[in-house]
Amino acid sequence: MSIAHLDSRPATITPISRVGDAAPAAPRIRAVPEGTEARGFVLYVGIDEDKAAAAGTDLGRIVEALKALAAELAPSSETYAAVALAPRGAGGRDVDVVRLALQDPTALAKHRQIPDAQDRARDGVVVDLSRKRVLLDNTAANLTYKEFELLQYLVLREGRTIERAELISALWSAGDEEVPNERTIDVHVRRLRSKLGDYEDIVRTVRGVGYRFDRHADVSVRHTSTPSPDLF
Template identity: 55%
Template sequence: MSSTFDPDAIPSDRQPQGARRPDASSTSEVRGFAIYVGLDEQKARAAGIDLASVVEALRTLTAQLVPGAETSAAVALAPAGIGGRDVDIVRHALTDLTPGSQQETVAKRRTGMMLDLGRKRLRIDERIVPLTYRELELLQFLVLREGLTVPRAQIIETIWVGMDGEVPNERTIDVHVRRLRMKLGKYGDVVRTVRGGGYRFDRQGDVVIRYGEGPSPDRF
């Protein structure tokens, strides 16, 4: 017999972050969970361990906590130099495009917003959006830090410093963002202004990001 997961059955100090009560009308049940670990081989070696040992330790811990629990591990591969936070790259790389999902629907119907970082191409619905080099670099920089507020000074230091031409000030960055939003059209609000903080990329349901081959403008 299957049972429905009830967060209230777990003491408040033991509930996982982000746990939500299923809707009362829902017929779904919890069958497990996924933990995305952002850890590359170089960082693991620096800590005196390898990725296989980390995976095995997590499997052993799960078996000790719940004997008989099933585990499955997958390694996320990304093009060298793509930049961004490890955990975000892993999360996107391992997201399952199940039948009927929003991302699969967008990809099949060629509607919505599709940003292909490998091909350096932005498509909105059926139209390829012509972005300048700076606009594409700016959008990619924010996308690779999805959900994080990026100060204007950091954008300047990463994208403009060391390149030919005049280095913009923070007010000039606002101009570049406005131009980018105009080209994004109905998706302009994916680039949000955080008052006193900078800018943040917030994805909508019909926005798909493809991480392909090719370097990132990031310099870490």
């Protein structure tokens, strides 16, 4: 069964028709083949449990809220929710991973049409501690010195949640021009994630505590001769 996409243009108020006037045109529905009709729609929501928790909620509550909204707007509507499961650490935007996991025809077609992009995606992330650089799909990420230091600190303590206070103490000194606080850490993490692109989730937020580096299958770390300070 094909998926119809409803027109997303803002709705307008249609004046009441007078006798003899032509009937107002029905809302236009795109990509509906001849002989078919729209029977509903699909809304893909890309978010994992960690991001939901950081927003103060969880996937179940989001689903129930959306179902309640549909029932409020159209009491006769029927809803069905399906959770998209993907391999841990699957790269790409959350919503794209969801669409592929749920076999969205458009996403599958696009996935098949760009094999070169898929090949590049397999290069993954290389955190090169010896050369102080990060490669994303074989392209150097434009990280500032402080952003790299922040990522390196998390990488060397892989799997351990680091509190913001510890990051401030370790990465800033009394002589720095910038006077850091917890908000400073959040800003630097946000900028770092934006530069990591599709791989932003290697830096995880642990709500109410701090941040953690999570190594995925497509992430490799090139260490210097100095071992991690947390390994004995």
